Amino acid sequence: MNNSSDENHFHFSEDEIVYNSRSPIRRTPIQAQYHVQAERKRREKLSDLFIALSKLVPGLKKLDKASVLEDANKHIKELQERLKTLEEEKKNNSTAPEIMVERCIISTCSGNTSSFKGATLELIPEIKVKIQGKNVLVKILCEKKYHGSISSMSSELEKLHLTILDTRILRFGCCTFDITLKAQMDNEFSVTMKDIIEHLQQGIFQLHS
Amino acid sequence: MNNSSDENHFHFSEDEIVYNSRSPIRRTPIQAQYHVQAERKRREKLSDLFIALSKLVPGLKKLDKASVLEDANKHIKELQERLKTLEEEKKNNSTAPEIMVERCIISTCSGNTSSFKGATLELIPEIKVKIQGKNVLVKILCEKKYHGSISSMSSELEKLHLTILDTRILRFGCCTFDITLKAQMDNEFSVTMKDIIEHLQQGIFQLHS
DNA sequence: ATGTACACGTGAGGC
DNA sequence: TGCCTCACGTGTACA
Secondary structure, three states, X not given: OOOOOOOXXXXXXXXXXXXXXXXXXXXXXXXXXXXXXXHHHHHHHHHHHHHHHHHHOOOOOOOXXXXXXXXXXXXXXXXXXXXXXXXXXXXXXXXXXXHHHHHOOEEEOOOOOOOOOOOOHHHOOEEEEEEEOOEEEEEEEEOOOOOOHHHHHHHHHHHOOEEXXXXXXXXXXXXXXXXXXXXXXXXXXXXXXXXXXXXHHHHHHHHHO | OOOOOOOOOOOOOHHHHXXXXXXXXXXXXXXXXXXXXXXXXXXXXXXXXXXXXXXXXXXOOOOOHHHHHHHHHHHHHHHHHHHHHHHHHHHXXXXXXXXXXXXXXXXXXXOOOOOXXXXXXXXXXXXXXXXXXXXXXXXXXXXXXOOOHHHHHHHHHHHOOEEEEEEEEEEEOOOEEEEEEEEEEOOOOOOOHHHHHHHHHHHHHHHHO
């Protein structure tokens, strides 16, 4: 791994040799033999490491050093990428409660009812959205129930490429409904809380008309 | 990567050299120069690959070839292990419904009520268990409710190193209860359906006494 | 014959 | 000094 030796010294003639090596005898014969043996050992070690490396890389056809290094290179890159995506996925799908808690972001729909021209205020439900990674939790509290409201909300969420995983409806009294929806963003899709709230309001609005 | 050359040939004397190389001149000077250049190219390529590899391995202190190969070796092993565990985890936590369906195994508790000496038959609830990887689904239909039955069942499941993720109780009429429990086996623990059913029966039995 | 890949012994240089 | 690593040119084997 060092390029310190000069690059263009060929052994054309004997005087050149003398010129390049200032002191022709740098080692005693015995020292030279130690050197040879040490170098042999070093090469053997490297060779073993190459063999070990080649065994770790799957689908290796050529066994020459360059190919081993090249494919080991590719393999590490591939492993690292796969690990990265998997770990990201895991974070988003994590069921560990401590992560759930610390990541919760809560947004409450606050007004902006001007776009609902025909609907009275009490018909517009309270909508809460929590997003944690790819997971979405929607809570809707509405004072009246119309036929098809659940399917309408589901449809709105699916328009946003959300896969609905769970739906629960709690009726309180005759006309108060507490609806909880759990959903997950589809791969490569991302939505904001604003998107979700607006779409749900649209869906409910269309029900009334 | 070949060990075909003989292992113990040192250059002690000139006759030895002559003996080892049958035809002293095998290349014309021009051919020799091509050879030298080709070898240079090969070494350069290998060197580049070493450098590239060293950049892929994090936390590398020594940059000599042996260390690079050694640490690349370790790093690949580590990556592969981490990938393996992560992928297994993913399989178990998978929310994909098609996997859920094809993996479902259903077992129904069938009798063996002889060990419940004091309890009448109708007190022993119907218990169903589904296991899919690390996930466990328990359904209990019982005709009477006793104070503490939920906590008792939870306690039994936790004795088996199951983490309870969800509990739902549906009351039908005055005394029929449909209980659904979702749980997950803790890391490095594994239970059979038989284990679960027996423990739950024990828990219910102790409630009655 | 041509090209490719390897192991070898060796000198240089860094600690 | 010794020890270690490297790049080099070379001989050789294989396709």
